[in-house]
Amino acid sequence: MRDVAVIGTGMTKFGSLGRVTSRELVTAASIEAMKDAGIEPKDIDAVYIGQLSGDIFEHQMHAAPGIPDYLGLANVPATRVEAACASGGLSIMHAVMAVAGGFYDLVLAAGAEKMTNLPTAHVTEALSMCADDVFEVSLGVTFPGAFAMMARAHDKEYGTNAEMRAAVAVKNHEHALLNPKAQFQKQISIDKVLNSIMIADPLTLYDCSPITDGAAAAIVVPWEDRHKYEGIPVKVRSFAQASDTMSLHDRSDLTGFTTTKIAAQKAFRMANLEPKDIDILEIHDCFTIAEIMALEDMGFYKKGEGGRAALDGETRRDGHLPVNVSGGLKAKGHPIGATGVAQVVEIANQLRGKAGKRQVADVEIGMTQNLGGSGSTIVCHILERGD
Numbered sequence: 001m002r003d004v005a006v007i008g009t010g011m012t013k014f015g016s017l018g019r020v021t022s023r024e025l026v027t028a029a030s031i032e033a034m035k036d037a038g039i040e041p042k043d044i045d046a047v048y049i050g051q052l053s054g055d056i057f058e059h060q061m062h063a064a065p066g067i068p069d070y071l072g073l074a075n076v077p078a079t080r081v082e083a084a085c086a087s088g089g090l091s092i093m094h095a096v097m098a099v100a101g102g103f104y105d106l107v108l109a110a111g112a113e114k115m116t117n118l119p120t121a122h123v124t125e126a127l128s129m130c131a132d133d134v135f136e137v138s139l140g141v142t143f144p145g146a147f148a149m150m151a152r153a154h155d156k157e158y159g160t161n162a163e164m165r166a167a168v169a170v171k172n173h174e175h176a177l178l179n180p181k182a183q184f185q186k187q188i189s190i191d192k193v194l195n196s197i198m199i200a201d202p203l204t205l206y207d208c209s210p211i212t213d214g215a216a217a218a219i220v221v222p223w224e225d226r227h228k229y230e231g232i233p234v235k236v237r238s239f240a241q242a243s244d245t246m247s248l249h250d251r252s253d254l255t256g257f258t259t260t261k262i263a264a265q266k267a268f269r270m271a272n273l274e275p276k277d278i279d280i281l282e283i284h285d286c287f288t289i290a291e292i293m294a295l296e297d298m299g300f301y302k303k304g305e306g307g308r309a310a311l312d313g314e315t316r317r318d319g320h321l322p323v324n325v326s327g328g329l330k331a332k333g334h335p336i337g338a339t340g341v342a343q344v345v346e347i348a349n350q351l352r353g354k355a356g357k358r359q360v361a362d363v364e365i366g367m368t369q370n371l372g373g374s375g376s377t378i379v380c381h382i383l384e385r386g387d
Helices: 024-035 053-057 066-072 087-100 120-128 142-159 162-176 190-194 225-227 258-271 288-297 304-313 336-351
Strands: 004-011 046-050 078-081 107-115 198-202 213-224 234-243 280-283 365-372 378-387
Touching: 004 024, 004 046, 004 087, 004 162, 004 336, 024 066, 024 107, 024 336, 046 087, 046 162, 046 288, 046 336, 053 087, 053 120, 066 190, 078 087, 078 234, 087 107, 087 120, 087 142, 087 336, 087 365, 107 336, 142 190, 142 198, 142 225, 142 288, 162 288, 162 304, 190 365, 213 288, 258 288, 258 365, 280 288, 280 336, 288 304, 288 365, 336 365, 336 378
Parallel strands: 046 078, 046 107, 280 365
Antiparallel strands: 004 213, 004 234, 107 213, 234 378, 365 378
């Protein structure tokens, strides 16, 4: 298996972007990534695109061929990858595996979603299809409700509280102030989080990620070929995926995700690293409790200590373990198919020293955790600063 490098990254603005298609968004992100890498569309061997639901959001099935088509590469093989909110992370993983296996030498991995053209109720219904329709959705369970149950269980078992969850939201909004492509460019306070509208008790409005449009892209090549391109190379040290039951009632524990534990452990083993070796993290904070649980499940904190870490400032950009310096899903935004790719883009840019005002000093190794459904799919990547 060949070592793999990311040599170019691109990302659109995240937010409510008006009359634009996901095809146009991912094309814009891809052009930015190609310019960063110093390549042209004709250099691309294959395309992997992460997208949840172009059929519901845009009345467009069979979305993958539209990407090379808009880039002028109608005959380049293109594959859509869908794994709920982990679609983007999985598109990166498939691109990495394709290059590592020697099937292609230059692959475009991208992700996109256009969501804001539908009413919130319709978006919520579309997202609910990523949960178990037989035992959960048909009985009225939504993702805010599912993660609210997890928050309740975590509170009861470990003493986590609303103030700790609020600290996650405050931190990520503060980080997003330095990210010009983030959806929300405003600072919030713990009191504002605590006193915002209750969405699913105990989760308030500011505990939840928004509905977002956006796209992100990355160019993947063999590590041995990295010097052929203009982009600063970042080495992909490892990748891993894990799956679990669709229904929460089939799981023995609601205070974390077995999938995160398994995927993180696999990624650490493949990279021959441990949690203490990671300098920076982008993890899936679809709800504030999700960031807390991920930090614990990945081994960065003991169970019950993830919330306190946020409250004590340990996960701030200037803290012991910077987490979601991009603003995370909470403030950067969460265009479903783009999220996992955007995580890799942020870590790659941090390792390349190209993160602008939010740049964290002296980071050499970063990690991502991308979650699908209610933790039924998890994808992790570990990246290292190149030469």
